[in-house]
Amino acid sequence: MKVLVTVKRVIDPYVKVRVKSDGSGVETANVKMTMNPFCEIAVEQAVRMKEAGVASEIVAVSIGVQQCQETLRTAMAMGADRGILVETAGEVQPLAVAKVLKAIVDKEQPKLVIMGKQAIDDDSNQSGQMLAALLGWPQAAFISSITVNGETADVTREIDGGLEKLTVRLPAVVTADLRLNEPRYVTLPNIMKAKKKPLEVMKPDALGVDIAPRLTILKVQEPPKRGAGVKVADVKELVAKLRNEAKVI
């Protein structure tokens, strides 16, 4: 079974994100970048499937700037067999991501696509669902476990009310939640080997996909600073404040 995993290059979660002075977005120049943590979980899952003999080949795909090649190398150091970079200059919105991925899926014909449930930069949580819709495939978002049984996969989804168990027909798109697994540390020999694995670079045009943004970002700004707290004299005052000032009760 061929598995396709997607990896996005994002600002390192430990970096303090700064808004650009013109409010057009966040500062990414000279900022430490890394693989989106949910994508890491997706790659780890694919690698475990390969180690268990369930997956035969793992193709990692990234969409974005040239430096996404580093992210693909990391995926290959974790165990992906080859990488595809769809190189773009600027921002790619979820729908465009889904369209590009659909074109790749059409070409590669994987039986399973594993994605992160969302990327920690814009937290859109849309690409996986859109891809499944464009392909007309079953989808299972936010999974915390998956077992493939021939032509179907049993999954557990993390939903608001608890856990939901489903069986999806394959091929399908699944998106990884935090508890699906704990990604491994990349080993040094595998970092060295990853350098030699094939990495194909292509442009969206070559796939016949229009990635022009459909949404316009008006302004990006810092969340308001939290003000200092106040001491209340008693419960009565607290309740009054919650009702009249915070208007939460």
Added chain:
Amino acid sequence: MSTYSAPLKDMQFAIKELVGLDEVAALPGCGEVSAGLVDAVLAEAAKFAQEVLDPLNRSGDRQGARLADGKVIVPDGFDKAYRQFIEAGWNGLSGQPEFGGQGLPHIVAMPVQEMWNSANMAFCLCPMLTSGVLEALHVHGTPQQQKTYLPRLTAGEWAGTMNLTEPQAGSDLSAVRTRAVPEGDHYRIHGTKIFITWGEHDMAENIIHLVLARTPGAPEGVKGISLFIVPKFLVNADGSLGERNDVRCVSLEHKLGIHASPTCVLAYGDGKGAVGFLVGEENRGLEYMFTMMNHARLGVGMEGVALAERAYQHALEYAKTRVQGREIGQRSGDRVTIIHHPDVRRMLMSMKAQTEAMRALAYFAAAVLDRAKRHPDEQERRRHQALIDLLTPIVKGWCTEQSVEVATTGIQVHGGMGFVEETGAAQFLRDARITTIYEGTTGIQANDLIGRKVAFEQGATAKAVIAAMRAVDGELAKHAELAAIRASLTAGMRAVEEATDWLVATYPADAKAAAACAVPYLKLFGIVAGGWQMARAALIAQSRLEAKEGDADFYRAKLVTARFYADHILPQAAALGHTVVNGADSVLALDPAGF
């Protein structure tokens, strides 16, 4: 409480821009090395250091290693971390490819070692000693010994130790008394070794001790010492582990720092004698030890850099959170975090500037070592070997002495909270304190520097280094902005030059006078060599800023840091130079009875 965050930007700057990765990558056997590979290796090592090793640093310090029934019990979590460490293949980073290593050059290994040490120096000593054994056996072992030991040592399944010290033989190894009596194809070893780092533990399946000992009838002194392999478990012909050898850990030292690293007294041959196998020829053991000592000494210098970095990060975080007083000159208004106070800023800058200078010099030395080992041209190899021979005691002595100072400053930044253990600032000082002692004290490094490395060759290599420093002067002259750095470096160079001339002239006639201020000479050389690297860094930063390339914030900070170094650290050179040239008399005027 701060957590370690690898200073990847400064590391990458030092590797790629300052030292020149491309040149090292062009050396034979470095075909795999590229900027992309270095980025990937550093990023993954940083992750491992931050997520696995750093969280065990403080708990390891508090819990310490313990001895129970002859077994060493390592602090909680160390076992698992060691397994993760070897499974991730980090132990084989610079090991030989033929034995399963990755064969990466020192310029890649150094920054990785820095990260391990910043995150958890006590842990890191175990793989560091293994790599010493690897190197010794790779150069001096028989093919059979290599086949038996190197693959497992490279993988880290087995660990290694160095057994030099005995109660009466510390700095002076000619006093070694441990006996080795031939018996068939092996020897029987009897004696006591002290201070053996990671001398006993169960993290690895086997421990390969390298032991200095004397054979019967061996000449007195350094020319009568041989080197032996003494495995904790003897190795069967098929590679499986056999009988437990006659070597036991009889006690652990109670120490100021590196509590998690067991420092063992090892008793060899309480019974029939421990089985040992000769390395190379009899009576050449010390010579063999010294071939790898250079590498180990650079490694300890790196520990100094690593602890300085860690102490700096810790102090910086405290300085940004602790609120005390108002800005100077303000009678009212908000109280501020202490980083607003000029003296605290001065302390932080001095920590930052010295750490960056030490890192630059240590990485520079690593690249010199790579060239000394790998350059295709024999003459170039020899030139770089002379250079690394000179730089090694400087990196070892200067970086470790300064790391103690930086860690002390880190405590000062914390005020009273630095003196109590809760904040963790004290651990870095306690851990740093060993680095000026083992692998040869600073005094021993300085003796090596003035004797073997400077006086014996009439200062030839030292003067070549000074000439290289002078070459930077022409570049500095082109930038008015760098005038202060230039002036300070010029004064520093003059001080080293005068002190070197004095040493070369004095040593043959009066070695005692030369030795009296050997340590000030070592510090002088370190400070000026560090200033040289900072000046080079400033030149690069200046040209990148002018070309509007790269991370402007980083380069601006680099310029400021180089300027601080020139204004606050480099001027010490003149004072040290004065001491070297004038200070011997007062050192020696009181004879031992006069104290």
